[in-house]
Each structure stands twice: as structure tokens, then as C-alpha cells.
């Protein structure tokens with residue numbers, strides 16, 4: 528398996544119906560998992576994906592299913608999410624690639640250990656199995672360059688899954704349960720009747736629905752902008768590589784010293800330069816600058832600014848279109864940024880310095896993804912006040928893969944008008960406009 532692009536074959540070709548109960552915009556982990564829980568409730572669902580199911584972030588990520596280091600408001604949802612991954616994996620099988628092999632954060636400095644200790648207070652509130660590791664205990668788990676790490680933090684119950692295959696496998700399973708999935712099907716806009724959502728306009732025609740969920744990842748802000756709904760969201764490029772099969776020196780995932788690794792089901796490792804976020808300047812950078820200042824300050828060491836290939840295009844005002852026009856969603860079927868040369872060099876240097884078993888193992892494939900980030904690095908999961916019946920599930924800010932089933936459960940419940948199972952105030956859309964101070968979630 529390799530990374531999914533617009534050259535990958537179209538595999539989901541269901542005919543568009545005239546109407547369904549719920550339409551989901553976006554076939555990433557969030558859209559597909561929302562459909563999973565709606566289907567469990569017997570609701571009829573159509574997923575429209577402009578390119579390929581999981582073609583963007585949901586197949587390009589590291590595959591960490593992580594409770595460790597989560598924002599306090601996300602943690603209870605995430606704890607249910609990882610249990611849901613386990614159940615989905617039992618039902619679907621090896622394509623999910625789910626295993627609980629633990630996640631370790633490694634520390635070289637006292638200040639990092641202090642940060643971990645601080646977060647453990649949140650873990651303890653929820654009886655999570657996270658705990659600190661001494662220098663010797665780190666070596667018991669990862670015996671690479673013994674002694675280089677002062678200590679660490681581990682969550683043994685954390686997991687991993689296989690991004691290239693997991694979400695498409697869930698989508699195929701959903702089709703067998705009657706959920707309709709259509710690739711190469713951009714949603715251009717929504718239809719309204721009597722001030723309420725009545726359906727969507729796709730590039731292939733209209734479909735009626737009582738509710739619409741926008742789970743458009745990095746495109747959600749553009750989609751909402753066309754409806755005059757403000758959603759501050761910026762994108763950052765993150766570069767990833769996978770190695771050839773290599774010795775199994777640690778079966779979980781770990782990060783430290785600016786390098787992140789995860790054991791893969793195929794016997795290789797997924798590698799990334801931890802904490803490198805490259806934002807390419809666009810009109811939105813200026814539009815949302817003030818909202819993002821707290822998070823830019825908090826992540827100043829890892830934040831890089833650059834000019835992307837589409838710099839000029841990114842500065843143009845393409846915020847509005849009519850439903851019979853070709854939209855930005857049809858012009859870019861799958862966001863497929865080039866991996867960063869610096870990022871790849873940083874990975875190789877990090878492996879040589881900290882993970883000698885992988886020092887010279889070739890990269891079998893390299894790729895990059897565009898992460899959608901909100902000003903407080905936690906998602907939006909809410910109904911849009913201006914359009915009753917339109918729901919937003921987006922801005923998962925680099926940690927939505929593990930959170931997917933949890934978010935899917937939240938959204939399915941919200942769409943069906945159920946009592947919320949969690950405290951969702953932190954995920955309101957209105958926090959960006961009602962004067963709420965932006966408090967970034969943990970950058971762990």
C-alpha cells in the first residue's frame with residue numbers, strides 16, 4: 528500500500544440518491560466515523576468526497592491513536608474513541624491495523640519532564656494508565672542509545688492503526704450496511720428552505736437531506752466562507768516517511784529529540800520530524816493572524832513560515848461562488864503537497880543520533896499532508912447557528928485520526944438531537960467570535 532493521491536483508482540461510486548436523512552461532506556476519518564455511528568442508529572447517510580476517501584490527512588498521518596497529552600476537554604472523548612477503534616477493528620479486521628502497543632514521550636531536559644508531570648494531573652482525573660518513566664525504565668522499552676534520555680512518560684493503553692487502509696476499510700464496511708459513498712463528488716454548497724438546511728448541491732446534482740455535516744478537513748474554512756460563516760483555520764505542512772521492514776526494537780510509538788517513530792504492521796517504521804510545522808503564507812494568514820497569535824507564540828520553536836507553490840493563488844479572494852460554478856474543491860481533488868527536504872534531512876539526522884537501528888534503513892516512501900489547525904488547537908464540533916441543520920466537525924489540529932471514532936460518536940448524537948454525552952463547550956464555533964480568549968491545548 529502507498530499514499531492515496533488523485534491518481535489512485537476511484538473505488539467508491541454509489542449513485543446519488545434524491546434524498547437521505549444525513550449528508551456528510553468529506554470522506555476522511557471524521558466523516559466516515561460519523562457515518563459509522565449514524566448507521567448504527569439506522570439513519571440513511573450519503574458521504575460525498577471530492578477526491579478519494581482518506582486521500583488527505585486521514586491516510587497521510589502517523590497512525591498514532593493517542594490519549595497521552597490530550598487537551599482536558601478532549602480526553603474523555605478520546606478514551607471512548609480508543610475503545611471504539613478496538614471494536615471497529617474486531618469487526619473489520621487487519622486492515623484497521625489497530626494495536627495497543629503504548630506511546631512514549633522521551634525527555635532530555637528537566638523542563639520536558641516537568642511538562643509531562645503537569646499533564647499527568649489530567650490523566651489521573653480520568654484514571655488513565657499514563658505514568659512517568661525513569662532513565663532505566665526508558666531503556667527497558669527502547670534500548671537505542673541507552674542513557675541519552677533523562678526519562679519519559681508512557682501510556683501503555685495507547686494504540687496505533689494503519690492510515691493507508693483503516694478509513695477506506697471502514698467506508699467499505701459501511702457500504703455493506705447501506706451507507707452510500709461517492710468519490711470525485713465535490714459538494715459545492717448547501718440548499719436551504721424556510722431558513723433550514725434542505726440538502727446539498729454537488730458537482731453531479733442536488734440531493735435533499737434533513738441534516739448536513741461538514742467534515743471537510745483543510746477545506747472547511749473555504750466551504751464555510753462561501754456561506755459567510757467565519758471559521759478561523761490555517762493549514763500547516765507536515766512531512767512523513769516510512770522505512771523498509773526493519774528490526775523491531777520498539778512496537779509502539781515514541782517521540783523525543785525532534786523525531787517521532789511508530790512501528791507499522793508491515794514491519795517498517797513511520798518516521799516524522801516531531802514538532803515541525805510549516806505554514807505557507809496566504810490571505811488567511813493575515814485574515815486570522817490575531818486569533819492565532821497565542822498558538823504561534825506557544826509553538827514558536829517549531830513554527831516555520833514559507834511561500835508555497837500556490838502563493839499567488841492563495842492570496843486571491845476566491846471566497847464566493849454560485850452553485851453552478853466549478854469550485855476550488857473540484858480543482859484540487861486531493862491535496863498532495865511535496866515532502867519538505869529539510870524535514871527529511873532532519874529525520875535522517877534524528878535517526879542517526881537517537882535510533883541507530885534505523886540510521887541507514889532506506890525510506891521506502893516519503894509524503895506530506897496539510898494539517899488543519901484552529902487558533903486553540905482543538906476542533907469545532909457544533910451546529911452552525913446561522914444554518915439550522917448544518918453541523919461542523921473540523922479543525923482536529925493534527926490529532927484527529929485517533930479521535931475519529933470519538934468525534935463520530937459526538938457528531939452522530941448531535942445530528943440526531945440526543946443529549947450530549949460529554950462537556951462540549953470548548954468545541955463551540957462561537958468561541959472564535961464571542962470574545963472567548965484563545966487558550967491553546969497542550970502542544971505535547
Ligand SMILES: Cc1cc2nc3c(=O)[nH]c(=O)nc-3n(C[C@H](O)[C@H](O)[C@H](O)COP(=O)(O)OP(=O)(O)OC[C@H]3O[C@@H](n4cnc5c(N)ncnc54)[C@H](O)[C@@H]3O)c2cc1C
Pocket residue numbers: 552553554555556557558575576577578579580581582583584585586587588589590591592593712713714715742743744745746747750765766767856860861895896897898920921922923924925926927928929930
Ligand atoms: C502528517 C500528519 C500526521 C498526523 N499524525 C496524526 C496522528 O498520528 N494521530 C492523530 O490522531 N492525528 C494525526 N494527524 C491528524 C489527522 O490525520 C487529522 O486530524 C484527521 O485525519 C482529520 O480528519 P478529517 O476527516 O477531519 O480530515 P481529512 O482526512 O483531511 O478529510 C477531509 C476530506 O474532506 C474532503 N472535502 C473537503 N471539502 C469537500 C467538499 N466541498 N466536498 C466533498 N469533499 C470535500 C477532502 O477531500 C478530504 O478527503 C496527522 C495529520 C498529518 C497531515
